[in-house]
Amino acid sequence: MGHDVALIGPDEPTDFARHDGMFGSHFDEGRITRSLDSHPFWSTVNRASIARYGEISAQSGVDFYREVGALHIGPNNDADILATGKTAAELDIPCEAYDADQLGERFPYLRIAAGTKGYFEPRNAGYISPRRLVRAQTVAAERGGAQIVNTIALGISESATGVTIRTGEGDIEAARVLVAAGGHTEFLLGQSLGFTVYARTVALFRLGTTEMQRLSGMPSMRCFGPKGETPYILPPVLYPDGQTWLKLGGDPVDIRLESGADIQNWFRSGGSDSVADELQRQILDRIPALAFEERRVAPCMTTFTRSGLPCIGPLSARVTVASGGCGAAAKCSDELGRLGGLAMLGEVRQELAP
Numbered sequence: 636m637g638h639d640v641a642l643i644g645p646d647e648p649t650d651f652a653r654h655d656g657m658f659g660s661h662f663d664e665g666r667i668t669r670s671l672d673s674h675p676f677w678s679t680v681n682r683a684s685i686a687r688y689g690e691i692s693a694q695s696g697v698d699f700y701r702e703v704g705a706l707h708i709g710p711n712n713d714a715d716i717l718a719t720g721k722t723a724a725e726l727d728i729p730c731e732a733y734d735a736d737q738l739g740e741r742f743p744y745l746r747i748a749a750g751t752k753g754y755f756e757p758r759n760a761g762y763i764s765p766r767r768l769v770r771a772q773t774v775a776a777e778r779g780g781a782q783i784v785n786t787i788a789l790g791i792s793e794s795a796t797g798v799t800i801r802t803g804e805g806d807i808e809a810a811r812v813l814v815a816a817g818g819h820t821e822f823l824l825g826q827s828l829g830f831t832v833y834a835r836t837v838a839l840f841r842l843g844t845t846e847m848q849r850l851s852g853m854p855s856m857r858c859f860g861p862k863g864e865t866p867y868i869l870p871p872v873l874y875p876d877g878q879t880w881l882k883l884g885g886d887p888v889d890i891r892l893e894s895g896a897d898i899q900n901w902f903r904s905g906g907s908d909s910v911a912d913e914l915q916r917q918i919l920d921r922i923p924a925l926a927f928e929e930r931r932v933a934p935c936m937t938t939f940t941r942s943g944l945p946c947i948g949p950l951s952a953r954v955t956v957a958s959g960g961c962g963a964a965a966k967c968s969d970e971l972g973r974l975g976g977l978a979m980l981g982e983v984r985q986e987l988a989p
């Protein structure tokens with residue numbers, strides 16, 4: 636749009652246990668992507684972003700998306716499952732509806748309880764590597780003329796004529812700033828926006844060749860359990876260690892992170908073994924014969940807003956915020972970022988404004 640842009644942010648930490656800087660929610664290889672969401676806002680931004688995956692990949696030369704489909708599954712009278720079917724019909728999102736017997740045939744490795752219903756999105760759904768998507772977006776931005784500044788913003792001060800961003804490498808002067816620092820956003824701004832940052836744990840299961848073959852073709856899964864549990868499952872994904880891991884998340888507990896120090900301590904701790912034990916119980920309940928060779932536990936965080944929608948809008952004349960992904964903002968980060976850019980230029984969506 637003709638503006639000079641600088642992207643300021645540090646690289647991903649290489650050793651969580653020793654890192655004393657910033658952490659983020661996207662340091663991983665698997666995030667579910669899907670067009671379907673029972674809230675129209677999320678469905679709209681998901682679809683807008685998915686439609687641009689090919690363009691971002693072509694512009695950057697970085698591949699980050701696997702269209703393996705997404706399966707939404709749960710008891711046929713569950714409110715979320717009913718809403719999923721209703722939204723698919725209303726928004727005309729192609730979806731295959733299956734009852735318990737059909738699910739058992741279509742996905743033979745799953746244990747399907749009687750009365751289960753499943754909606755399968757075969758297209759425009761699957762998983763992305765959020766880490767590689769960020770890389771792709773960064774390369775595309777740089778090729779488009781953005782300056783990449785690999786450092787931490789220590790503070791932001793605003794005057795009548797501009798904004799000064801203080802960094803360890805000196806001050807950066809700008810006309811306007813968009814603050815999109817994930818769980819660190821409120822602590823960087825020194826201002827509450829009503830966010831709640833939660834500690835999250837994921838369990839990863841390393842698979843051997845036989846299991847990889849047996850589960851090949853597995854989709855991403857969003858599960859709604861009869862007791863209110865909502866685990867999500869990533870299909871076997873190749874990680875940078877050369878191994879293939881199946882990942883499960885969906886914490887049964889909510890631990891709040893109330894400061895930058897809390898975030899650091901949480902990530903340095905490596906996550907919760909007891910949450911991982913519960914996740915392991917849930918994966919074996921759903922894929923009973925899963926034979927894994929190793930389990931790993933990893934920490935993460937999610938940032939929730941009061942509205943359940945991301946917070947994107949101005950805090951002052953020159954400072955705009957785009958944060959509060961509500962655990963759902965990897966797949967649609969491209970459209971949320973675009974809305975952040977527009978908000979900085981004065982085009983604000985009131986339902987997202989802080």
Ligand SMILES: Cc1cc2nc3c(=O)[nH]c(=O)nc-3n(C[C@H](O)[C@H](O)[C@H](O)COP(=O)(O)OP(=O)(O)OC[C@H]3O[C@@H](n4cnc5c(N)ncnc54)[C@H](O)[C@@H]3O)c2cc1C
Pocket residue numbers: 643644645646657658659660661665666667668765786787788789815816817818819820823835836837867884935936937957958959960961962963964965966967968
């Ligand atoms: C376990 C887990 C599973 C998830 N699963 C899914 C999923 O299946 N699908 C989905 O769509 N979403 C999923 N999410 C949510 C998604 O990952 C987040 O919503 C998304 O990463 C939020 O993006 P963000 O840019 O707001 O924050 P982040 O991804 O945290 O990025 C913030 C960036 O800001 C940087 N930063 C912080 N402080 C500063 C500073 N002072 N100066 C400069 N830079 C700074 C950080 O280094 C980081 O790079 C999941 C999240 C978790 C934790």
